[in-house]
Amino acid sequence: MKLGFIGTGALTAAIVAGLKSVADNSVSVVLSPRNEEIAAGLAARYADVRIAADNQAVLDDCDTVMLAVRPQIAHEVLPALRFRSDHRVVSLIATLSVEEVAGLIGPVATVTKALPMPMIAHRQGATILFPPDPAMAAFFGRLGKAIEVTDADEFNALSVVTATYASYFKYLDTIHSWLEGHQVSGEKARDYIATLFKALANAPDRAPDAGFMHLAQEYATRGGINEQVLRELTERDMFGAFAQSLEGIYRRISKS
Ligand SMILES: NC(=O)c1ccc[n+]([C@@H]2O[C@H](COP(=O)([O-])OP(=O)(O)OC[C@H]3O[C@@H](n4cnc5c(N)ncnc54)[C@H](OP(=O)(O)O)[C@@H]3O)[C@@H](O)[C@H]2O)c1
CATH class of the missing domain: 3.40.50.720 (NAD(P)-binding Rossmann-like Domain)
Incomplete structure (x- = not known):
């Protein structure tokens, strides 16, 4: 070629x-x-x-x-x-x-x-x-x-999908800032977050037949801390607002 x-x-x-x-x-x-x-x-x-x-x-x-x-x-x-x-x-x-x-x-x-x-x-x-x-x-x-x-x-x-990268990093930054606010060093916080999310990113490959919600449920033990964060964010319609943004981007891309 x-x-x-x-x-x-x-x-x-x-x-x-x-x-x-x-x-x-x-x-x-x-x-x-x-x-x-x-x-x-x-x-x-x-x-x-x-x-x-x-x-x-x-x-x-x-x-x-x-x-x-x-x-x-x-x-x-x-x-x-x-x-x-x-x-x-x-x-x-x-x-x-x-x-x-x-x-x-x-x-x-x-x-x-x-x-x-x-x-x-x-x-x-x-x-x-x-x-x-x-x-x-x-x-x-x-x-x-x-x-x-x-x-x-x-x-x-x-x-x-390619419009969501910046928000992904803002999500990680929110965790990072919160940790710093609790006297965890920025470096340690970054290392821990990056390592955990890298491992999470491998989950769909390791369980190719599992939907994303299935993977979410695996971590959302009833009464546990993951379930609480997921429930609270869902109740505040954070994911609904996110889906609306995706729809807006789709309309923008389709029109151009
Ligand atoms: N970057 C991304 O993540 C990404 C992802 C998907 C699609 N795209 C698409 O890919 C395309 C390029 O994106 P990019 O990020 O690489 O943009 P970019 O960095 O701005 O590159 C565009 C290049 O075109 C050159 N150029 C300007 N006038 C020209 C001419 N008359 N003849 C030949 N070259 C000329 C520019 O040179 P000068 O610097 O000298 O002006 C510049 O190096 C865009 O249409 C974008 O929509 C980009």
């Missing part, structure tokens, strides 16, 4: 880092020259990664191209480029549909929408793909996990 990137920013850097950490990868990478500093860093760090003279030179020198610019830039830049009919195009632009991208670039072999996450740099996390694309599923599968979906609404719904 000769892989090109239009847009060399945070996400491109993460994908290239993940890709180049695979021992037997035979993918050559060609980057667009912006951002200059990130492109130069990647080309210096990894074998078989080079910087093209401009965006068109990226296209002319690759068979698979990832579109990794921000949406506003995409409208400006993509229509001016000459894509070949045999290009395999993977759009990482979260807010543009497959149809919108196809409209901006003209006829090509395939247009697939992909949503990788920055943790792809460490070959962790999952990339969702729409429509299903076995070649790109194999590519992203080696960099963590690939999940193919068969309809755009399902892609949008799964995308909502």
Whole structure:
């Protein structure tokens, strides 16, 4: 595969880092020259990664191209480029549909929408793909996990999950701040919380048939302290409010 990137920013850097950490990868990478500093860093760090003279030179020198610019830039830049009919195009632009991208670039072999996450740099996390694309599923599968979906609404719904990271860390920070308020050192508190939640994150893999509520019930012994926190938060409708936020994000993503 000769892989090109239009847009060399945070996400491109993460994908290239993940890709180049695979021992037997035979993918050559060609980057667009912006951002200059990130492109130069990647080309210096990894074998078989080079910087093209401009965006068109990226296209002319690759068979698979990832579109990794921000949406506003995409409208400006993509229509001016000459894509070949045999290009395999993977759009990482979260807010543009497959149809919108196809409209901006003209006829090509395939247009697939992909949503990788920055943790792809460490070959962790999952990339969702729409429509299903076995070649790109194999590519992203080696960099963590690939999940193919068969309809755009399902892609949008799964995308909502990625809006919850900051709240997750706020949840952990609430525990951390509370511990500090009770004279536990910040370092000790952080270590304990991070270690426990890392172990909890493994639970779904260890019990692949168990639903999340089943896992919750396993800890919520009747009359116990887990049951109390779960009940009190539920009574205050914390989870209801959270679900409403998810719905709002879904509407926002579906409209864009
Ligand atoms: N980061 C994420 O976690 C994430 C996750 C999922 C999807 N996405 C999507 O991935 C896309 C890229 O995100 P990102 O976080 O990597 O953004 P980013 O860090 O802002 O990268 C975008 C890059 O595009 C470059 N650029 C600007 N104008 C250009 C042009 N005319 N031709 C070529 N490149 C140009 C910018 O260079 P300059 O710095 O020189 O302006 C910048 O390096 C976005 O559409 C975003 O929706 C991102």
